Amino acid sequence: MSAATSPTERRVSARIGAISESATLAVDAKAKALKAAGRPVIGFGAGEPDFPTPDYIVEAAAAACHDPKYHRYTPAGGLPELKKAIADKTLRDSGYEVDPSQILVTNGGKQAIYEAFAAILDPGDEVIVPAPYWTTYPESIRLAGGVPVEVVADETTGYRVSVEQLEAARTEKTKVVLFVSPSNPTGSVYTEAETEAIGRWAVEHGLWVLTDEIYEHLVYGDAVSVSLPALLPELRDKCIVVNGVAKTYAMTGWRVGWIVGPKDVIKAATNLQSHATSNVANVSQVAALAAVSGDLDAVAEMRKAFDRRRQTIVKMLSEIDGVVCPTPEGAFYAYPSVKGLLGKEIRGKRPQTSVELAALILDEVEVAVVPGEAFGTPGYLRLSYALGDEDLVEGVSRIQKLLAEARD
Incomplete structure (x- = not known):
């Protein structure tokens, strides 16, 4: 065993050192940090309802x-x-x-x-x-x-x-x-x-x-x-x-x-x-x-809003050439395939992975999404629609405009 891997030299255990940071929380933290710095970032990263806890x-x-x-x-x-x-x-x-x-x-x-x-x-x-x-x-x-x-x-x-x-x-x-x-x-x-x-x-x-x-x-x-x-x-x-x-x-x-x-x-x-x-x-x-x-009345109201947003986000994402977005039946996430966009030129760059595409979207139009690599399937993006209707439309509109520039 080399000195570099000796238990007496290793500062963090191999078991804990092998753990990856939560990708969804990392994206959310970056979006919030940019917002705190005054940037108009819209975050689709965290799976977190935008409603307050019922009174x-x-x-x-x-x-x-x-x-x-x-x-x-x-x-x-x-x-x-x-x-x-x-x-x-x-x-x-x-x-x-x-x-x-x-x-x-x-x-x-x-x-x-x-x-x-x-x-x-x-x-x-x-x-x-x-x-x-x-x-x-x-x-x-x-x-x-x-x-x-x-x-x-x-x-x-x-x-x-x-x-x-x-x-x-x-x-x-x-x-x-x-x-x-x-x-x-x-x-x-x-x-x-x-x-x-x-x-x-x-x-x-x-x-x-x-x-x-x-x-x-x-x-x-x-x-x-x-x-x-x-x-x-x-x-x-x-x-x-x-x-x-x-x-x-x-x-x-x-x-x-x-x-x-x-x-x-x-x-x-x-x-x-x-x-x-x-x-x-x-x-x-x-x-x-x-x-x-308690009863589920407050839940029913939130579900109505999520359903409305679900339909909006699927419609808007499906309008983008190269994106395939199945309609989710539950939770509050859309998981579109973006494999049709990988390798295409977008503002002088050719993202080869969904990680690179997510980074490009954040850098160019200040919208935070989570790449499919975080969920074990490269070539996809996850967007949570548990955010306000106006932010949802604005955020996806920015993505639409950016990805419309994609060229072979």
Whole structure:
């Protein structure tokens, strides 16, 4: 071992040094820094609703600030009343009946994902990850000692993978399949039949399923979000559900997510959290309690706005020569293919990758988008339409004008 790689010389561990920065947060940070410097940047980077958190949720949090019982440590796994409310919400929204002992409240969805993988993966275990994928999934798998195995779907299938593709990727080391519907970054939503087929395949081969339901309430048109463990009771003993309040209730900054799963897995993940972070901030937990216990009226209003923006952004992007933009059925992202523009001359440059094209768009017209490389599929861009209508139209108009200059 050379001195350069000696453990005594290495300043950052190999395990942590291998983690990539969150590409979506990096793009959002750059856009915000440019804005702070006075530049008229429009950011399509972060998956963050532009609406304020509903008033009744904020008021519940404000009241909690004045209650001394929330000034102290509480159970690491979550406030009992919140866990009960999450169980009730899970039954109400997806038809899946669970006990509060099957729930762990976490510091946002990212911690939920990491702790779920950490609780069930041993070194070398493989996790099948459909791509395009959210940037955090493979990093969480690697941190937990697992090996992500990508299965790629493209615009020709609506970014949905098939059972045949999953089976082709399965090996004797496969332990988990990741299932995400509605999807970040594509907005794809699996049909009930597709969902059931994937679930039955997992049951047949004794695989675990981690299903991320964070966008469950953001579906449009005829699309329906189906919860796998509700659909297939025989899967429940090897199914972990990740969810949270961030997207549904415009609460990204409150940092409250949760895991639903078998009791032994939840106990193990709770033990991990007891040493990592202890309890989630009590004020945030009380806010989440108000959110999941309340009705979905505010969510319905936000969904109307997202649906309107969804239609606008798809129409405008589809008007650009060289861009193919499937209509997303859920979440709040468009994921157009820009492969038809790569290699073309645009203002004296010939971007060869979607990374280079995204950089050109930011430099030339001050619009921030995330390149497909961040999601495991080069040749695409992700644009979040969770921003104001005027900014959306202005931002895409700038992109349209720039890319109209593309020449062979």
